Amino acid sequence: MTAHFEINDNFIAEQNQKAKAWLEEDYEHLGKQLQRRGVNIEDVTAQAQAFQVAVPSWGVGTGGTRFARFPGVGEPRGIYEKLQDCATINQLVRATPAVSLHIPWDKPQDANDLRAYASSLGLGFDAMNSNTFQDQAGQKLSYKFGSLTHPDRAVREQAIEHNIECIEIGQKLGSKAHTVWIGDGGNFPGQQHFRRTLERYLESMRDIYKALPADWRVFMEHKMYEPAFYSTVINDWGTSYFCATQLGPQAQCLVDLGHHAPNVNIEMIVARLIQAGKLGGFHFNDSKYGDDDLDAGSIKPFQLFLVFNELVDAQTDGTPDFNPAYMLDQSHNVSDPIESLMLSAVELQRAYVQARLVDRAALSEAQVKCDALGALTTLKQAFTTDVAPVIAMARMRAGGAIDPLATYRASGYRQRKAEERPAQIGVSAGIV
Ligand code: PSV
């Protein structure tokens, strides 16, 4: 079945026509440059085309900070409209054919119908996400003092039930993984008994684990702080790794780049989790100070490259059962979410392609010879290679836009949606 897209394919082809001659010239030049390094550009373009990252259902709405939300025009008003926007992102960048769904924010009334609609747009579903960090209207018991780790068993049971429901919905949607992030933690010393709280987490997670279909994985997402500002139950990768080993082979760790202290060596955490066979997936975004949820690659592109360097190293090494799920998790208060998500997907593709260009034999040799700068320059050679022509060519050949941002803006998509989707009354809080 060919996917239905909102922007006319001929329009994209016309826009591409304007930039095609230059792209071909740049591509040819880069091809020669790579040839000198013994790399065939066509292989790299095929790698770029194979790269995929899932878009978060919640990311296509305007997010916000905890202080305010400034809604944009033509915002999607429900999950069906959100999927339209996700499909438009994929139409232009051709690297985002899956959506990661948040329940209950984007809970479908009829999961089978939603799946059919998504597939008509060329979309599938990646990992599900539960939400026990907020109270929903009509909810029986509050999560104010925790969910899966709450001292009251009844609250824990409610949170477990919710996670099991997410898995059941995900099964209907064709998803194969479930992500658990909890806001549980303490704001004051002494508020929580550290060991008992973690024991309760494991007890709750065991029930969720039992509900997993045999071919599913459960991801635990750690976060250093926020909303709890003194202690967080699943605060770091060590705790997450400990829990994953306690639970069993289907449990793995999810790394959200924004959930670490500012100078933490995230690429090394990634390597450690790979080595332990526990790297489940990513929430990609970028940050300057904390969990800023800025667009991927907007603040620390070298760090992003170094993360991908570890991923590519594991991939090309043939690491067994290496299958991390790639998802974006960012929030938009001042930009059009479609633009931000497109550019983030492109930044990830760029970091991936650059990491594929690392001369691994030269890097190994430098490492063995204790040649620190030889190793660094090998990485820098790959990182400073302008691979834009490769990514643009990959997109164009797949039917996407050479310049996704310019094509999107010229298409008038947002203006059309502003007319079709009149603003809704009511202000929702920012997300964490
Ligand atoms: C928490 O900060 C988080 O990173 C989790 O992934 C949530 O599910 C998501 O953000 C949305 O708020």
Ligand code: MN
């Ligand atoms: Mn996240």
